[in-house]
Amino acid sequence: MEDQSMRAIIRPAAIADAAELFRLNEEFNGEGTNALELVAQSLTHNQDELIQVAEQDNMLVGFLCARRLWSMCYDVRYAELTELFVMPAYRKQGIASALICAMELRLRGEDIHDIQLLTGKDNRQAQALYRKLDYAPTDEMMFRKRSRSTTKCSATDS
Secondary structure, X not given: OOOHHHOOEEEEOOHHHHHHHHHHHHHHHOOOOOXXXXXXXXXXXXXXXXXXXXXXXXXXXXXXXXXXXXXXXXOOOEEEEEEXXXXXXXXXXXXXXXXXXXXXXXXXXXXXXXXXXXOOOOOHHHHHHHHHOOOOOOOXXXXXXXXXXXXXXXXXXX
Protein backbone atom coordinates (compact mmCIF):
# COMPACT_ATOMS: atom_id res chain seq x y z
CA MET A 1 0.00 0.00 0.00
CA GLU A 2 1.23 3.48 -0.89
CA ASP A 3 2.40 5.71 1.96
CA GLN A 4 -0.14 8.56 1.96
CA SER A 5 2.21 10.81 3.97
CA MET A 6 4.45 11.01 0.89
CA ARG A 7 1.67 12.31 -1.37
CA ALA A 8 1.30 16.00 -2.05
CA ILE A 9 -1.79 17.81 -0.86
CA ILE A 10 -3.19 20.02 -3.61
CA ARG A 11 -5.24 23.00 -2.41
CA PRO A 12 -6.01 26.64 -3.15
CA ALA A 13 -3.37 29.08 -1.92
CA ALA A 14 -4.07 31.06 1.24
CA ILE A 15 -2.65 34.33 2.52
CA ALA A 16 -0.64 32.29 5.05
CA ASP A 17 1.25 30.79 2.06
CA ALA A 18 2.75 34.14 1.02
CA ALA A 19 6.26 33.54 2.36
CA GLU A 20 6.52 30.05 0.89
CA LEU A 21 5.11 31.19 -2.45
CA PHE A 22 7.66 34.01 -2.45
CA ARG A 23 10.42 31.43 -1.85
CA LEU A 24 9.16 29.17 -4.66
CA ASN A 25 8.78 32.10 -7.05
CA GLU A 26 12.35 33.19 -6.36
CA GLU A 27 13.53 29.66 -7.15
CA PHE A 28 11.41 29.60 -10.33
CA ASN A 29 11.75 33.12 -11.74
CA GLY A 30 14.93 34.30 -10.03
CA GLU A 31 15.68 36.55 -7.11
CA GLY A 32 14.24 40.04 -7.17
CA THR A 33 11.31 39.33 -9.50
CA ASN A 34 8.82 40.29 -6.79
CA ALA A 35 8.67 41.32 -3.14
CA LEU A 36 7.09 39.34 -0.32
CA GLU A 37 4.70 42.22 0.41
CA LEU A 38 3.50 42.22 -3.20
CA VAL A 39 2.95 38.46 -3.16
CA ALA A 40 0.82 38.89 -0.02
CA GLN A 41 -1.11 41.77 -1.61
CA SER A 42 -1.76 39.69 -4.70
CA LEU A 43 -3.06 36.79 -2.61
CA THR A 44 -5.38 39.18 -0.80
CA HIS A 45 -6.57 41.50 -3.56
CA ASN A 46 -6.03 39.98 -7.03
CA GLN A 47 -9.50 38.76 -7.99
CA ASP A 48 -8.43 37.69 -11.50
CA GLU A 49 -5.78 35.19 -10.42
CA LEU A 50 -6.28 31.75 -8.96
CA ILE A 51 -3.41 29.86 -7.32
CA GLN A 52 -3.20 26.18 -6.45
CA VAL A 53 -0.36 24.91 -4.29
CA ALA A 54 1.17 21.51 -3.64
CA GLU A 55 2.15 20.79 -0.05
CA GLN A 56 4.37 17.87 0.94
CA ASP A 57 6.82 17.24 3.78
CA ASN A 58 5.29 20.17 5.71
CA MET A 59 6.16 22.75 3.05
CA LEU A 60 4.98 24.04 -0.30
CA VAL A 61 6.73 22.21 -3.14
CA GLY A 62 4.88 23.63 -6.14
CA PHE A 63 2.31 26.06 -7.41
CA LEU A 64 0.14 26.82 -10.43
CA CYS A 65 -1.26 30.24 -11.29
CA ALA A 66 -4.18 30.88 -13.61
CA ARG A 67 -5.97 34.03 -14.57
CA ARG A 68 -9.56 34.40 -15.62
CA LEU A 69 -10.12 36.17 -18.91
CA TRP A 70 -13.31 37.66 -20.24
CA SER A 71 -13.66 39.63 -23.44
CA MET A 72 -16.57 41.27 -25.17
CA CYS A 73 -15.31 39.55 -28.33
CA TYR A 74 -16.26 36.03 -27.21
CA ASP A 75 -19.34 34.38 -25.77
CA VAL A 76 -17.36 32.34 -23.24
CA ARG A 77 -15.07 33.13 -20.36
CA TYR A 78 -11.74 31.39 -20.46
CA ALA A 79 -8.59 31.07 -18.41
CA GLU A 80 -4.87 31.04 -18.97
CA LEU A 81 -2.44 28.94 -16.98
CA THR A 82 0.38 31.42 -16.44
CA GLU A 83 2.95 29.87 -14.10
CA LEU A 84 3.66 26.27 -13.13
CA PHE A 85 6.53 25.26 -10.89
CA VAL A 86 7.43 22.16 -8.91
CA MET A 87 10.68 21.99 -6.95
CA PRO A 88 13.16 19.73 -8.77
CA ALA A 89 13.33 17.20 -5.89
CA TYR A 90 9.54 16.70 -6.14
CA ARG A 91 9.21 16.31 -9.91
CA LYS A 92 8.18 13.10 -11.64
CA GLN A 93 5.67 12.36 -8.86
CA GLY A 94 2.53 13.60 -10.63
CA ILE A 95 2.42 16.90 -8.76
CA ALA A 96 2.30 19.11 -11.86
CA SER A 97 -0.52 16.99 -13.31
CA ALA A 98 -2.38 17.13 -10.00
CA LEU A 99 -2.03 20.93 -9.85
CA ILE A 100 -3.39 21.30 -13.39
CA CYS A 101 -6.28 18.89 -12.81
CA ALA A 102 -7.23 20.65 -9.57
CA MET A 103 -7.17 24.02 -11.34
CA GLU A 104 -9.31 22.68 -14.18
CA LEU A 105 -11.90 21.48 -11.66
CA ARG A 106 -11.81 24.82 -9.87
CA LEU A 107 -12.32 26.67 -13.15
CA ARG A 108 -15.17 24.38 -14.21
CA GLY A 109 -16.84 25.28 -10.92
CA GLU A 110 -16.84 28.88 -12.19
CA ASP A 111 -18.25 27.75 -15.57
CA ILE A 112 -14.90 28.29 -17.29
CA HIS A 113 -14.20 25.42 -19.67
CA ASP A 114 -11.69 26.87 -22.16
CA ILE A 115 -8.10 27.00 -20.94
CA GLN A 116 -4.98 28.15 -22.74
CA LEU A 117 -1.31 28.35 -21.80
CA LEU A 118 2.06 29.39 -23.15
CA THR A 119 5.25 27.41 -22.77
CA GLY A 120 8.75 27.67 -24.14
CA LYS A 121 9.20 26.27 -27.63
CA ASP A 122 12.16 24.22 -26.36
CA ASN A 123 10.51 23.10 -23.10
CA ARG A 124 9.85 19.54 -24.29
CA GLN A 125 9.18 18.20 -20.79
CA ALA A 126 6.35 20.69 -20.20
CA GLN A 127 4.98 20.15 -23.71
CA ALA A 128 4.78 16.40 -23.07
CA LEU A 129 2.91 17.02 -19.82
CA TYR A 130 0.40 19.34 -21.50
CA ARG A 131 -0.18 16.90 -24.36
CA LYS A 132 -0.73 14.08 -21.83
CA LEU A 133 -3.46 16.24 -20.27
CA ASP A 134 -5.11 16.83 -23.70
CA TYR A 135 -3.78 20.34 -24.36
CA ALA A 136 -2.99 20.84 -28.04
CA PRO A 137 -0.51 23.27 -29.62
CA THR A 138 -1.85 26.12 -31.75
CA ASP A 139 -0.39 28.07 -34.63
CA GLU A 140 -0.53 31.38 -32.79
CA MET A 141 2.59 33.41 -32.09
CA MET A 142 3.13 35.54 -29.02
CA PHE A 143 4.58 39.04 -29.20
CA ARG A 144 5.66 41.07 -26.18
CA LYS A 145 6.65 44.66 -25.58
CA ARG A 146 7.90 46.04 -22.29
CA SER A 147 6.30 49.39 -21.52
CA ARG A 148 9.68 50.79 -20.48
CA SER A 149 11.07 50.20 -23.95
CA THR A 150 11.11 52.85 -26.62
CA THR A 151 7.85 53.30 -28.42
CA LYS A 152 6.84 54.35 -31.89
CA CYS A 153 3.48 55.51 -30.55
CA SER A 154 2.67 58.96 -29.28
CA ALA A 155 -0.31 60.61 -27.65
CA THR A 156 -1.25 62.13 -31.00
CA ASP A 157 -1.61 58.68 -32.63
CA SER A 158 -5.01 58.06 -31.03
